[in-house]
Amino acid sequence: MATGFLGVLITVACLLVFAGSSPSWARGPLPESFADLAETLSPSVVNITTTTNVAQADGMRPIVPEGSPFEDLFRDFLDRQQNGEPRRQRRSSALGSGFLISEDGYIVTNNHVIESADEISVELFSGEMLDANIVGRDPRTDLALLKVEREDPLPFVTFGDSDAARVGEWVLAIGNPLGQGFSVSAGIVSARNRTLQGNYDDFIQTDAAINRGNSGGPLFNMDGDVIGVNTAILSPNGGSIGIGFAMSSAVVERVVMQLRNFGETRRGWLGVRIQNVDPDMAEALGRNSTDGAMVTDVPEGPARQGGMQTGDVILEFDGEVIDDTRELVRIVADTQVGKEVDVVVLRNGKEETLSVKIGLLEDEPTLAAATVDSPDDAGQPEESAILGMSVSELDDNLRDQYGLDADVRGLLVLEVESSSDAYSKGMREGDVIAEVGQESVRSPQDMNKRIEAAEAAGRNSILLLVRRDGAPRFVALNLSR
Known part of the structure; x- marks a missing residue:
C-alpha cells in the first residue's frame, strides 16, 4: 500500500518537474474563450443572398386522351407558348457569406457566390437588409467586391499578413453555413501555400469547420485580422471533414485593391x-x-x-x-x-x-507557330532508332498523316519502346522533337551529333524540346542507350 502511494507521489513529482522544465514552444497561451473576439468581429460579417431569374423549361408536352374535357384547355395553353407569350420565371436563390472592409460599404466575397445573380441582398449582423451592387469580379482567384449604400458608417475589419501565419496557430471562421445565419467555428492553420487548380492560388488550409454557405466569409487570426477568404472544402460528402481552404490575404488584398480602383484586375x-x-x-x-x-x-x-x-x-x-x-x-x-x-x-x-x-x-495569349525556311526534301524521309524511339524526318505525307501544319519542323516520333526512359518520361507516337541539346534538329544525324556532344562533355542526360498538339515542353532523357 505504501509502495503504491509512493509510486503515485513519484509520478506526480515527475510530471511537475517536466512541466517546470518544458521548452518555450510548449508554454504558449491557449485561449480560454473566443467569445470576446467573436463578439467584436461578427458585426463586420454579412450573410449574402442572391436571386437568379430562370425561365421555366417547356418540359414534356402533356398527353391528354382524345375527347377529354381538358383537351381544348391544354391546346390553348400550348398555342399561347408557341405564339411567343412569355414563359413564367422562377426565382432561384443561393446563400453565401462576406465581410465589410470599409465603413462606406465595400464587401469582399467569393465570385461563385454572386456569379450569374440578378439580385444580391446583404444581411447585416443586426438583421438589417441592404441591396448590393457588384463593383468587380476576378474568376481566376474566385473573388468579388460588392458595395452597399447606407448613411451611417458600417463596422469593418482589416487584412492581416497571411505570410506571417504559422502552421498550428489558432484561426476563427465566421459565416453563414448551410443558411443557418451567423456562425463561428475555430481551428488551426493546418498548412499553407496550398494550390487547388489556378495559377494564382495561395490557399491556407484549416480544420476550422467550413460548410456550404461559408464561402466568401473571413478567416481571422487571433489579432482579429483577416488572413483568408473561406473558399472551398475537400469532402467526400459535401460536409466539413476538417479540410477547408481560404484564399490568403496576400492574394486577396491585391485583387480587392485593383477591383476597387479599376473594377477589374490588371495583372x-x-x-x-x-x-x-x-x-x-x-x-x-x-x-x-x-x-x-x-x-x-x-x-x-x-x-x-x-x-x-x-x-x-x-x-x-x-x-x-x-x-x-x-x-x-x-x-x-x-x-x-x-x-x-x-x-x-x-x-x-x-x-x-x-x-x-x-x-x-488580358486573355491567355494564342501561340503563333514559328516559321522556318526548309531545304528541299528528296526521296523518302530518313528514319532511325535513337534512345528507345523510332524517329523520322518530316515530309508532306507524314504531316498529313499526323495532322501537322506545314511550318512544323523537327523529328517525328513514330514509335516508343515501352521499357525505355523516353516512354517513362511521357514520349509518345506523334510527338515532334524540335530541339536536342537546345539546338534545332531536322534529321536523325542532327540528333545523334547532339547526343555525342553531350556524352563528350560528360553529361548523363540530354534535353529535348518536344511539341504535342502545338504545346511545347522540355524532356530530359538519360543517355544510357
Whole structure:
C-alpha cells in the first residue's frame, strides 16, 4: 500500500518537474474563450443572398386522351407558348457569406457566390437588409467586391499578413453555413501555400469547420485580422471533414485593391510558356540546382521583345530569385504593368540579364507557330532508332498523316519502346522533337551529333524540346542507350 502511494507521489513529482522544465514552444497561451473576439468581429460579417431569374423549361408536352374535357384547355395553353407569350420565371436563390472592409460599404466575397445573380441582398449582423451592387469580379482567384449604400458608417475589419501565419496557430471562421445565419467555428492553420487548380492560388488550409454557405466569409487570426477568404472544402460528402481552404490575404488584398480602383484586375504579363526544371533537365544543362523556370516557348509579346529565347532558364525576376514556375507566375502577375524589369536567364551555360517591359495580361495569349525556311526534301524521309524511339524526318505525307501544319519542323516520333526512359518520361507516337541539346534538329544525324556532344562533355542526360498538339515542353532523357 505504501509502495503504491509512493509510486503515485513519484509520478506526480515527475510530471511537475517536466512541466517546470518544458521548452518555450510548449508554454504558449491557449485561449480560454473566443467569445470576446467573436463578439467584436461578427458585426463586420454579412450573410449574402442572391436571386437568379430562370425561365421555366417547356418540359414534356402533356398527353391528354382524345375527347377529354381538358383537351381544348391544354391546346390553348400550348398555342399561347408557341405564339411567343412569355414563359413564367422562377426565382432561384443561393446563400453565401462576406465581410465589410470599409465603413462606406465595400464587401469582399467569393465570385461563385454572386456569379450569374440578378439580385444580391446583404444581411447585416443586426438583421438589417441592404441591396448590393457588384463593383468587380476576378474568376481566376474566385473573388468579388460588392458595395452597399447606407448613411451611417458600417463596422469593418482589416487584412492581416497571411505570410506571417504559422502552421498550428489558432484561426476563427465566421459565416453563414448551410443558411443557418451567423456562425463561428475555430481551428488551426493546418498548412499553407496550398494550390487547388489556378495559377494564382495561395490557399491556407484549416480544420476550422467550413460548410456550404461559408464561402466568401473571413478567416481571422487571433489579432482579429483577416488572413483568408473561406473558399472551398475537400469532402467526400459535401460536409466539413476538417479540410477547408481560404484564399490568403496576400492574394486577396491585391485583387480587392485593383477591383476597387479599376473594377477589374490588371495583372502583369511576361509572355512566355514555362515549366519546372526537374533533376534530369538540370543535369542536362550542367546545373546542380532545379531552381528557376524553363522557357518552352516565346510568342509575340514582352519577353520576345526583350530578347528572351526558348530554352532560357529564368533565375531572377526584378531582383527576386525564382524557385519554380508557380512563384514566377505570381511575381509577374503582381508586377506593375509597363514597368521595366531586369530578368536574369541562364543561356548556354552563362547568365545573361535582359530588360523586359511588362505588359497587361488580358486573355491567355494564342501561340503563333514559328516559321522556318526548309531545304528541299528528296526521296523518302530518313528514319532511325535513337534512345528507345523510332524517329523520322518530316515530309508532306507524314504531316498529313499526323495532322501537322506545314511550318512544323523537327523529328517525328513514330514509335516508343515501352521499357525505355523516353516512354517513362511521357514520349509518345506523334510527338515532334524540335530541339536536342537546345539546338534545332531536322534529321536523325542532327540528333545523334547532339547526343555525342553531350556524352563528350560528360553529361548523363540530354534535353529535348518536344511539341504535342502545338504545346511545347522540355524532356530530359538519360543517355544510357
